């Protein structure tokens with residue numbers, strides 16, 4: 001009986017596949033959010049080794065369960081060099097989510113192969129690229145651990161995460177039969193808005209690297225001094241928001257007359273406001289920890305919804 005259901009799932013054409021692609025996309029964002037929580041809670045070094053955690057597949061919950069050579073692991077940690085079960089388990093759950101995403105993407109590849117290998121091979125290739133990018137991300141995760149969270153690698157990690165989120169959106173767009181016909185000016189502005197957000201994200205990762213350096217030097221304390229210690233890139237990032245806000249809100253208004261584009265326009269408008277609000281909170285309220293992953297998520301969803309909007313236009 002279960003085999004029969006599985007066969008039905010594979011045989012039932014595109015609808016289920018599209019739903020599953022949506023599921024993979026949402027799961028990618030869950031993994032991005034989990035990464036943000038790891039950073040905000042300073043749990044990145046909760047598992048000092050990789051892929052095991054304190055040399056075990058299921059990490060210790062208590063100091064008594066540490067392996068005899070535990071000091072060699074603790075020496076690799078960047079700040080406190082003590083065992084903290086809370087940090088260890090946050091990092092471990094983050095890794096589990098990443099591994100689960102790998103499994104989901106592998107299933108996606110098999111499904112793409114069965115459904116589109118002959119009719120639309122590009123979908124299969126995109127799915128394959130998704131698996132490759134996710135594998136690369138896992139490998140980079142190990143490098144980040146080895147290098148004790150070196151900042152450049154963290155930025156690459158963020159960019160690859162956005163590429164991973166973009167692929168399901170491109171697949172879904174390719175499977176869409178009818179696109180919405182819009183004036184050329186609207187298409188152009190959507191491309192400009194996407195380019196502005198990408199620039200803003202790169203500027204943001206620069207700011208984030210500085211926040212990492214400053215916060216680490218202060219042993220993650222004195223949050224009220226973090227913003228004051230950032231250099232000109234922070235000011236550029238903050239001012240650039242005006243352009244991002246203007247283009248996002250303009251797109252929100254211009255997509256109102258098109259029922260097919262309205263949800264993407266609404267998402268873009270909301271994410272612009274959310275990213276800016278979280279940014280302002282960090283600016284004026286001494287970088288509250290919760291605002292950091294919210295800011296990151298809003299920026300990620302914003303870039304992906306802009307891509308989705310552009311791909312829906314003809």
Ligand code: HEM
Nearest residue numbers: 201204205207208211241244275279280282283292296299
């Ligand atoms: C729509 C506009 C904006 C976008 C798309 C955006 C995007 C980003 C991104 C992608 C990051 C890197 C986050 C990470 O890697 O964890 C970042 C960091 C940052 N942004 Fe923005 N940002 C925007 C507006 C603002 C504004 C208005 C402010 C302040 C007034 C601000 C302040 C910051 C700060 C302080 C960081 C470092 C955050 C951290 O260390 O967690 N941003 N931004």
